[in-house]
Amino acid sequence: MLNHEFEQSLLTPACRIEHYSYKHPFSTKRALEDINLEVSQGDFVVIFGDSGSGKTTLFSSLAGFNHHFFKGGRHEGKIELFGNDVASTEISALTRDYGIVFQNFRNQLMASEVEQAIAFPLENIGVKSEEMHQRVNSLLSFMGISELKDREVNGLSGGEGQAVVVASMLAKDPKLMIFDDISSDLDQNGQERIKKIMKALQEKGVTLIVADSSCPKWLLEQANKALIIKEGRQIFSGNPQEIRNNQILAQEAGIVIPRVEFREPGNSPVAVSAESVCFAYNDKLAVNNVSVEIHKGSVTGIIGHNGSGKTTLAKILAGIYRPKSGRVRLESSEPFLTPANERVLDIAYLYQNPGDTFFTSTVRDELGFTPKAAGVSCCVSPAEIGLANLDDEHPKSLSTGQQQRLALGCALSTDPKILIFDEPTKGLNQQERLALTEQIKALQAQGKTIIIISHDWPMIARTTNQVVVMNHGRLVREGATREVMQDKSFFNNLGLALPW
Missing domain, CATH: 3.40.50.300 (P-loop containing nucleotide triphosphate hydrolases)
Structure with missing residues (x-):
């Protein structure tokens, strides 16, 4: 039985x-x-x-x-x-x-x-x-x-x-x-x-x-x-x-095999830089003596293993984290010391999980939240970010891709000079990733400086001019994307395999 x-x-x-x-x-x-x-x-x-x-x-x-x-x-x-x-x-x-x-x-x-x-x-x-x-x-x-x-x-x-x-x-x-x-x-x-x-x-x-x-x-x-x-x-x-x-x-199904197209670096003044910065979570050093320069109008990729310090470095550059030591310069100021409602006019950070950063109950109000705090007019409408007819929807009821678009709209709402994308392709299929690539190129053409943290290396190759490679909290390589991301022996030594 x-x-x-x-x-x-x-x-x-x-x-x-x-x-x-x-x-x-x-x-x-x-x-x-x-x-x-x-x-x-x-x-x-x-x-x-x-x-x-x-x-x-x-x-x-x-x-x-x-x-x-x-x-x-x-x-x-x-x-x-x-x-x-x-x-x-x-x-x-x-x-x-x-x-x-x-x-x-x-x-x-x-x-x-x-x-x-x-x-x-x-x-x-x-x-x-x-x-x-x-x-x-x-x-x-x-x-x-x-x-x-x-x-x-x-x-x-x-x-x-x-x-x-x-x-x-x-x-x-x-x-x-x-x-x-x-x-x-x-x-x-x-x-x-x-x-x-x-x-x-x-x-x-x-x-x-x-x-x-x-x-x-x-x-x-x-x-x-x-x-x-x-x-x-x-x-x-x-x-x-x-x-x-x-x-x-x-x-x-969203299965598109992307073609890799390396972009050439430009030559322009520095937009934001870090000098010998360190940061620790309690006693664990997450960023260790890193110096880097991000140039105006460039698209820079930050890549490396999970836990290598990519997001922490980006948050230091954005002024979200204050370094334990070292210095960050955004033109003539230090981002962390600038009040948040003023800093958003210069630099915007798009988080991995955008739903965690929404504060209001409608798409319309969310787009206006940061400009209101900064004392400026919102320069983005729902239709411009592909959310037409969703003005009154709750931001957290949107799909992952729609939340990504709303987060981008919120970031652009104060017309900042610098945009930082943290894993922007998370939750997007290949066709949506290709569309995001074109959007990033369009933003660069408008003169924006862009930093991208991502494990999506084909997207990094298609969008960035230069890359920064992090490993165990240290910057171990930086340079033109074409040069760095074709060095298979370098990535093999890091235990990372290039996808091409």
Whole structure:
């Protein structure tokens, strides 16, 4: 009898979605319409779609969040996880079976230190202290991040933080793992690590459902099912190889193989510079004796491993962080000592997770927020940033790509001289990345000075004139993009592989 029940449990689909539609509270348009998908236990499913297509909304419904936490939405159809109706099953029962990693994963770091963050789910289910420590150490080793054990989460890079969240989700030993945009924050080594982890989870029989805007080749090769969503509707469900072999489907999935076009450096005065700057998170040195000059009208890329100090250096240049030692010059002033409402007239910073920096309840008000604080008129409209007819939408209800466009509009709203983009292609598919490339070129043509932090090296090659390479907090190379990014032996010595 028990064997029969066990066999039947294995035959139960991990996930069944039947004619599911969803409309957000206060929205007049469905975010999802008539989605159908059956996922067997052990399947590896990859989901494609443009920003705003409904991928994250689908995951939120799949996890039960739209049913149990976000009241007022309208649901049609049915979603089941391991035979349990998501709408009628308590969320505490649902979450025993799955782990989920969202795009904005930093909101899932539930403690101040890495070890505590991974242990948090185990504490919630009453695991004894000794066993908990053993399981945390095992997960740190499995994820290849043992060196992060005693670090504070606020000092982690995007890729490091994501790895910690994945470890915390795996602590529950889930039968299903859901990943929303898994590789955007990862350098090449991070992508290799997550590829191996996915393979190991597959071998353990864990069901995987993954959305990824950058569509790395390995994801199509490892997955056995694919779904493409466009404007809330599914337009394809089947074998991932059909997408690779069909140009129309490949375009709909956002799979465009970008051509590398190196840009030549210019020769202009210095816009902002750092001289022997250092910065530490508590006692850990994140930027160590770095000197760099960024020239007016140039586009400069800052590249390197996850945790190499890229974002910290950029925040020092922007005046967000004050260096422990050394000096930053923005023409004749020091950015950190300039009041924020004056500094935004000179320099604007676009964060990795733009949703964290929105302060108002409508797109229109958000665009006017910074200009009002600075005492100037807003010079950007929603239509100019591709958000026509969304004036009254809440900024946090927008898709990742729409939030990126709104954040760019907010940055441009005071007409600053310098723009800093931190992982601007996160959450964007290849076609959207190409569009962003053209937008950056247009901003440079207007005389803007631009700094880009990114793991998207083809985009760095297409947009930048010069690059700065960081490694363990130090600047280890700088120069013309063409010269630096064709030096394969240099990057091999750093443990980074060029994608061309």
